Every structure is written in structure tokens, then in C-alpha cells.
Amino acid sequence: MTSSAGLKPTDYVFAARALRDFADAFVAVLLPVYLLGLGFSPLEVGVVATASLFGSALLTIGVGLIGVRLDLRSLLLVAAGWMAATGFAMSAANDYLPLLAIAFVGTMNPSAGSVSVFVPLEHAVLARDTPDRQRTGMFARYSLVGALAGALGGLAAAIPDVIIGLGLDQLTAIKLMFALYAALGLIGGLLYARIPRRPVGHELERPAPLGPSRSIVIKLAARFSLDAFAGGFAVQSLLALWLFERFDLSLSQAGVFFFWTGVLSAFSFPVAAWLAKRIGLVNTIVFTHIPSSIALALAVLAPSLPWALTLLLVRAALSQMDVPTRSSYVMAVVTEAERAAAASFTSVPRSLAAAASPALAGALFAVSYRAWPFLICATLKIAYDLLLLLQFRHHKPPEEI
Template identity: 75%
Template sequence: MRSVQSTHPATYLFGARTLRDFGDGFVAILLPVYLLALGFAPLQVGLIATASLFGSALLTIAVGFLGARHDLRWLLLAAASLMTATGVAMSLVHDYLLLLVVAFAGTINPSAGSVSVFVPLEHAALTREVTDAERTRMFARYSLVGALASAAGALASALPDFTIVTGLGRLTAIKLMFVLYALLGIAGGLLYARIPKRIASHETAKTAALGPSRPVVLKLAALFSLDAFAGGFVVQSLLALWLFERFDLSLAQAGVFFFWAGVLSAFSFPVAAWLSRRIGLINTMVFTHIPSSIALLLAAFAPTLPLALALLLVRAALSQMDVPTRSSYVMAVVTEAERAAAASFTSVPRSLAAAASPALAGALFAASYRSLPLVICAALKITYDLLLLLQFRQLKPPEER
């Protein structure tokens, strides 16, 4: 009989990410619709997003300490169980304070991106399976499958609009989508359970979460936090809210738009891997990110819906090319024992910084400054890119030396 271990462990991780990002894809769009349907204001939607991101940050801190000393498989199984519990709770809870608690303690992801407790664990597990030369391509494939799944999830967010013909109410249909999110958590857990167990060595067990790479990781974390703070102003839930309120976009139209935005992002990942082999990881991150921020800035002032959507699609095609390159760079400049901690400690400031800005964006929405969050996001991201280039252009990963 064929052994379970004959399948490459990365296959299970890719499969689990596909399921998780499919769920995040529809939840990010349905979350503001659901909260508005329950009678909450845009500011309250922003606070829910903030609670979710802040809670993710604290969970990521925990896995950063645990990842170097414990089996990654069990930590991933625990995270999948939390995803299941979150979906069930979201489908049942109507009270706003309880929803804040669920958002804080659970895995709801308003950004439909890489801000997640799963990410540092998967990064550490994947990196140990490949060589330096293959690392960026592997992260590009990992990001590709996630983005395609997220795009499909965005398309699935339109399903509640098609339940009217069946007699099922829209609010009930949205609750069923949260139940589907819970089922995806169970399916992801089954895949994580098939990852081979890896016992930490005696040397690794004694290693501090961060050792010789601490100064580099802390500097990267500071810069990444600026980027995430900027991105928090236009997390997918809030960008959807902006399109709903400024252009009266329907849920079905939003699902189609975010589907194509996700597809463009997905196919930018292999391009990023190809480009990084020619100009380097840092240059790829910076010189694709700046044009995407310019496109977002122009979209904020677009007078018509078609022009705004076109500019946002340009942004989608460029803005995520730094995702696989950033992940690869962090894993390359730290030791193997530090990888889980490095992934965690570069993700935590991102989550904490990103947690503050959705609430600020919600306040700007409430004050009728609906386009200002897009402007703030673009300006801060350009600042981040220039600082990253100045600080790290000389620190090369092994494959570029």
C-alpha cells in the first residue's frame, strides 16, 4: 500500500491554504454586508476588522514562540479547529459585543490576504522542504494557489444574491456561508493531519525564538508594520464598502470584480519569482509596489465606476508581487531554527499595525471622507518602499551572493 508520506508535504499545505483562502475570499466581502444587514454602522464594521487583525497579531506572537519548540503540525491543527469554531460562532451570534469577541479570538480575515495565524507556521514548514534556489519559486506557487482560491471565494460571495429564487432569505444565506467557512476549517485540518511529524532537535529546542538574526528581523518588522498600517486602510472588506457606498456596486458585481482582481494577483506571483531571479528580491518588491500605489491613488479620485475599477485592477496586478518575494527574503536571511519565529515576528507588527487603520478608515467613512483612506494608504506604501530599498538593498539572500 502506498504510504501517506509518499506525497510531498507541501502538497497538503498547498491544499489547506487553498481551502482557507477560498473561505477568506468570500468572508472578506460578506463581512461588511452581514454587519450592515444586522443594523451596524460603517464605524462598527471598521472596529470589527480592527478586533480581528489585533487578535490575529496576538495569536501569531504565540505561535512564534511555540513554532521553534513544538511540532508545526499540531499547531496548524489547532488553528484549523479555531477556524471551524469561528465560522460556527459567526453564523449564530448577533450581539455586537459578542461579535467583537469572536472577531478578536477567531480567524475571520477582513483582508483576504496573508494576515493570518496560519502563515508563519506554513512558511516555516514549507521552507524546510526546498533548497535556497527553489525557495522563491515555491513561495510564488504557494501564493498563486492561495490567490486563485481567494478569487474563487470572492466570486462565491455573490451566492446569497441568488438564493432569492429559492425562497431563502439573504441574511440566512450569508449565515450559511459562515457555516461553509467552518466546514472548510475541518477539511483543512484533515490535510494538516497528513503532514509528517517533525520532532525538534535538542539544539533547536534550546534555541531562543530569535537569535543571531534578531537585529535584521526587528528592522524588517518595523518596515513591514508601516506597510501593513497603510494596507489596513483598504483591507478588502473596506474596499468593498467603499465601492458599495460610492458607486452603489451590487454584491454580485463586487464578487465578479474581486474575482478578477484575485486572478490578476495570482498570476503576478510567478512573474514576481521570474523577475526576482533577474533583478533581486528587494528590487522586485519595491519596483512593482510603487506603481500599484500610484494606481490606488488615482482610483481614489476616479469620477466613474469603470475607471475606478480599471485602476484597482492595475493595482491588483502589481500590489501582491511583493508577497512571495517578501516571504522568501525573510526565510533566506535567518537561520533555520529562527524561521518560525522570524515569520511570526515579521507578521505580528504587520497585524498590530494593520489592526489600527480599519477603525480609522471606518471613522473617515462615517465622516463622509470615503476616498481619504485610499490616499493615505498609497502615500504610506510609497514611503515604505523607499525606506525598504535604502535599508536592505545591500543585504542579499544566499542565491544572490
């Protein structure tokens, strides 16, 4: 379906995703600065971040459960309004308990990751309005838009410094950024309002959130959680720490390096869609992931900085190619009625699993086993890829049959 302006429902979702990822990215940077500026301890900041993560996960699961019974457009409008309310509440609150409560029930994501109440709803809208053969390419563009918007959002975290230069204090400047977050939520709601309402037919009136596809969703969620747990051993902050300690990399050099890793990851998404058309979704996931894991292992064993950075750039160009293909595969192997729940139940466990491993990696760093977290990451990811290939290589999406 195309609007009178020539735009499709997917175009509105893309635009709303860009605004949301832009907002999430600057909030992820500014939230701890704001809390510390209010006088809270690092421990209290960590508790707020944890509350936000778990609250987002619970909200995402809840939306996945009810998404099958309600109009997706209506739910997206409610979520956009909730995002606006979260931003305005954060800009007004100064005491710890209200801030903790807002973090738990609101939409802010301190990791700027993919755990969001919007994700299962957007995935379901995109999948229902896209033919099977175009679905992977669509998810690639969706991921590319989000990644580039997030990169710009990270740069926008410097806006408070500009505001301070105009005579305002830091806390007021950050409060204005929370107000911007709220405004972007309202604009996102206007975009979601342009999505046509989907008529609910008899088939979709009283379905269970997960019906005939329950088994495969559970299996996929378990495999994806193993992948996310492995990835937590090599989060960007730990990788930066290793580069600082191993090669005395400067902050400016690190900034340039991580900018280019982000660019390579973003533009690998359309390549993944092109590759999936030729070798299939599962094969694309596995046969790009394994070389990226090998590159990571070799990078931490590299004798010099140029070799390490080159191998890490190779990893960046390959490691995220599973993002659009994974989303496309999940949407392909479940029924339309189950898509919101499937997106929720495969994304939330990933994020919860990823939250567990950085602490273990930090403990290894503390006892000077600095290469071990990355070697563990590579090993577990290869194990995940092989398990995925073994179990799902014959479970093909419609376009590959």
C-alpha cells in the first residue's frame, strides 16, 4: 500500500526508526553524565541503567504478547506517546527514586541497543508489507538507517557543550536534550499515524501470541542468546580498553578507528541482503560470522597495532551482517499473527544474555588475562554459528524453497 504522497508504510517506519535511534544514541551518552551531575554515585547510576534495561525488556515482552491481538499502528502510536512522556518526565525529575521509576517504566535505553518496545511492532509492520523476496533487503535498509542515525546521535551528545557556551549550566543543557528526546517521540508518532490501519480478520481475532511456531522461536531465542552472551565479552568499551593498554592508542586515534568500524558495519547490511539472495539467509549468517570471529581472535594475538586494527576492521565489515538476515529469517519462519511475539521473544533474551558477560570479561581484565575475553567471544560465536547451521540449514524461508 502506498500513500497519496508516494510513500509506503515502510518509509514511515524507516523515518521513525531513524529519529528513535538518533535520540537513543545521545541519551545513552548523556544519561550517566546527568545522573552524576545530580550528585548520584556510580553505583546508583548503574542501578538506573539496569532498571532501564530490564524495564525495556519486560515492556518489549508485553508488547510482543499483546501485539497479535491489537492493531500495530495503534500500539506504535501509544509507544511514541510513551517515549515523549519519558523524555518530559526525565527533564523534570531531580530526585533518585522518581528517576529510577521513570527509567524502569519508560522507553530510554542506556545501551542504545535493540531492546525497545518499538522493535517487535516495527518488525511485524515491515514484514507484513514486504514481499518475501524483498524482505531481507528491506531489513538491511532498516538496519542501515538505524546505524547511521545512531552514529549521528552519538555526535549530538556534544550539543550540551554548545548550549553551555550560551550561558546555561550543564544540567539545564541536558534537560533540554531530554526535551528533544520527547519531541522526537512526538514526531515519530506523527510518522506512525501515516501507517494504514490493518483490518483484523477472523484468523487473527483470538490467536495465541505464539502458536505453531513456538518451538522454532524458542530454539532461535536460545541460539541468539548464546551469540549475544559471547558478544558481551567483546563490547566496544572493553575493546577500546584493550587497545589503550596493549598499544597505547590515543583517544583521538580510537575515535577515528571506531567511527570507521561503525561505517563498515552499517554498509555491510545491504551487502548481507545481496549475499542472502545468492546463498540463503542461514548461510549468510554463518559464513560471515565465522570469519569475523577468526579475525577477532587473530587481532588480539597480533604483534603490532597496524595488524590488530586491520583485523578488527575486517571483523567490523563482517560481524554485523547477521543483523538484517537474522531479523528477516525470524519473520519468514513464523506466521503473520506470531511476528510481533517472535520479534520480542528473540530480541529480549539476546539483550539480557549480553548484559551478563561484560562483568565476567572485566574480571578477566582485572587479573591481567586481557586477551581471554576476546578469545572466549570468538570461540562461543563459532560454536553458535555451527549449531545454527546444523539445526536450521534445512528450515528455509519461503523465498528459498
